[in-house]
Amino acid sequence: MSNIQDKGSWQPAPVTTGQVKYATLIAFLAWTFAVYDFILFGMLLPEIGRATGLDDAAQARLATWVAFGTVVVALCIGPLVDRFGRRFGMVFTVGGAGICSGLTALSGSISTSVLILIRSLAGLGYAEQGVNGAYLSELYSASKDPRLTKRQGLVYSLVQGGWPIGALLAAGLTAVLLPLIGWEGCFIFAAIPSLLVALLAMRLRESPQFETLRKLKELRQAGRHEQAQVVAASNSIQEEGKTGLRAIFSGSARRTTLALGGAHLLNWFPVQIFSVLGTTVLVNVHHVSFGNSLFILVLSNLVAYLGYLIHGYFGDKFGRRNVIAFGWIMGGFAYWAMLFGPSETWIVIALYSIGQFFLIGPYSCVLFFVGESYESKVRGTGASFVTGIGPVGAIIASAGSAAFLDAGQGWLIAAFWCGAVPCFLSGLVVLMAPSAAHTSNPGKAPLETKEKVA
Incomplete structure (x- = not known):
């Protein structure tokens, strides 16, 4: 996945069109089925309430605590993605959504407190869209395909469109499956596609930007600081700071x-x-x-x-x-x-x-x-x-x-x-946000929109 060029300057392997297409497809499926689980809980909350003896007020309190738990879990994902990689983030978040669905199916016989903890894991699925944005923005900017360069936003809009599709799947399949397999079966059914997508995500190519950061860390740990500076400069990566x-x-x-x-x-x-x-x-x-x-x-x-x-x-x-x-x-x-x-x-x-x-x-x-x-x-x-x-x-x-x-x-x-x-x-x-974006393209000279070199 990498190569060493003249004078010790390391470069990540080029991003291929096939890798971009596969990543786009997996990101779309991951978001669609993460949304499926996310929406499913709200749709089936009345059924869960009846099964667990929760009245309307108790269901409202449950939903509120689950919302708080979802936020807490979602906020914890970013540092993990920056530490272990974008591909790890894709596998972890969509796989977590699948596990959350499966565990929810067991919640009819457990306490409300445990159910809140289980449903808080839905924050993994919600955070998946953030991982998509970080991963695909890096992968697309590293691609040399001029068609993708001109249409990055349009292509990503197809990925983000997984929200309404996931919501419609949740509504349609629930209407069909609920009378047949009950609310527990609906959650088990929802777990299967998420877990399959997580397995497929393990074949994703890591983003070149994260590969470069990982290489810089290896060089620093080996005491090869001069080569690390060359690699950072040639890839327009700023590694200093918090x-x-x-x-x-x-x-x-x-x-x-x-x-x-x-x-x-x-x-x-x-x-x-x-x-x-x-x-x-x-x-x-x-x-x-x-x-x-x-x-x-x-x-x-x-x-x-x-x-x-x-x-x-x-x-x-x-x-x-x-x-x-x-x-x-x-x-x-x-x-x-x-x-x-x-x-x-x-x-x-x-x-x-x-x-x-x-x-x-x-x-x-x-x-x-x-x-x-x-x-x-x-x-x-x-x-x-x-x-x-x-x-x-x-x-x-x-x-x-x-x-x-x-x-x-x-x-x-x-x-x-x-x-x-x-x-x-x-x-x-x-409008108060800066309009200039950090879209570094490893291996090319820094441009106006690329990351600053330390």
């Missing part, structure tokens, strides 16, 4: 972390209000029937998938940061119009779908942009932090909505202040 969580809150990375982390946290407010609680908002604000609200959700998710592709395409042309900001700002306006506009069904469908298009679609740019925005040595840590902090926004949004409802304000005001406004603000906050 690592781990401290590093992403230090120096130039601090601005990136605060802007992207803050924007992602704010954007999970509307995700929680308009995606997770979408039927509740539609029924209570516009008195849409539950059946029609489900139809609106399915239609809007199809529109949102189209949003993935379109935002990914324009992200390559106009810059990912700018496209993300524009989308989320427009999403805030669309949700505001939907909430305060007429209750005619076709108007509600149109405005809600436009909101979903601009809320969900930019995520085809978000994770890839996050991966580009950190240096190789902390790329996994930065990506996992930004993605992991998002669900905290969902927890705050739920608590804020409950406070508005307790005060007698109703869902219209709750959804406006806890959904539409944060969506608009998230677009403004992301």
Whole structure:
């Protein structure tokens, strides 16, 4: 996987088109089935509650504690990925999602506390998207294929599109399998594809950037410091400085972390209000029937998938940061119009779908942009932090909505202040992130967008 060039300068092996295609396919499957497990728990929570004797309030408390556990686990993944590699991260996260599904099937006979610990492992599956962003941004930037160079964002949008596909799989297969094998069987069935993808991920090629970091560590440990400096310079890698969580809150990375982390946290407010609680908002604000609200959700998710592709395409042309900001700002306006506009069904469908298009679609740019925005040595840590902090926004949004409802304000005001406004603000906050990305391409001379040489 490597070669030694003149004067002791080491270079990782070139990235082949076949390796890029295989990595893209595995990343898509890994994210799809990680989402499958992630969504499945929420769908089957009422069934789990009935089986374990939990009433509605207890189920709500269970979901809250599981959400906290998910965030904690997701935040721990980044340092592991930076230490052991991107390929390890892919295997560990999707395999962890499969194990989580399998263990959940046993939860009918165990305590709620143990169930919370088991479902917290779902944070591995959620963190998988951050690993995807870090790994594929490095692999794509190292590729010499000019077609991929021009369409990196569009290609990644297909990978990130695994979210709606995973959600639809969870809904469709659960409807078919639940009457046949029960909720425990549904989780066992969900574990199988994740574990198979984890096995396939073991054949992935490690990213050239991480291979270079690993080589530099070997050279330093062997006392070959001069050769290490040559390798670092020739591969545009900065190896000095802090690592781990401290590093992403230090120096130039601090601005990136605060802007992207803050924007992602704010954007999970509307995700929680308009995606997770979408039927509740539609029924209570516009008195849409539950059946029609489900139809609106399915239609809007199809529109949102189209949003993935379109935002990914324009992200390559106009810059990912700018496209993300524009989308989320427009999403805030669309949700505001939907909430305060007429209750005619076709108007509600149109405005809600436009909101979903601009809320969900930019995520085809978000994770890839996050991966580009950190240096190789902390790329996994930065990506996992930004993605992991998002669900905290969902927890705050739920608590804020409950406070508005307790005060007698109703869902219209709750959804406006806890959904539409944060969506608009998230677009403004992301503009505070640097637009220049760290997309080093090992073996080539440093360019304006490449990593600094120490």
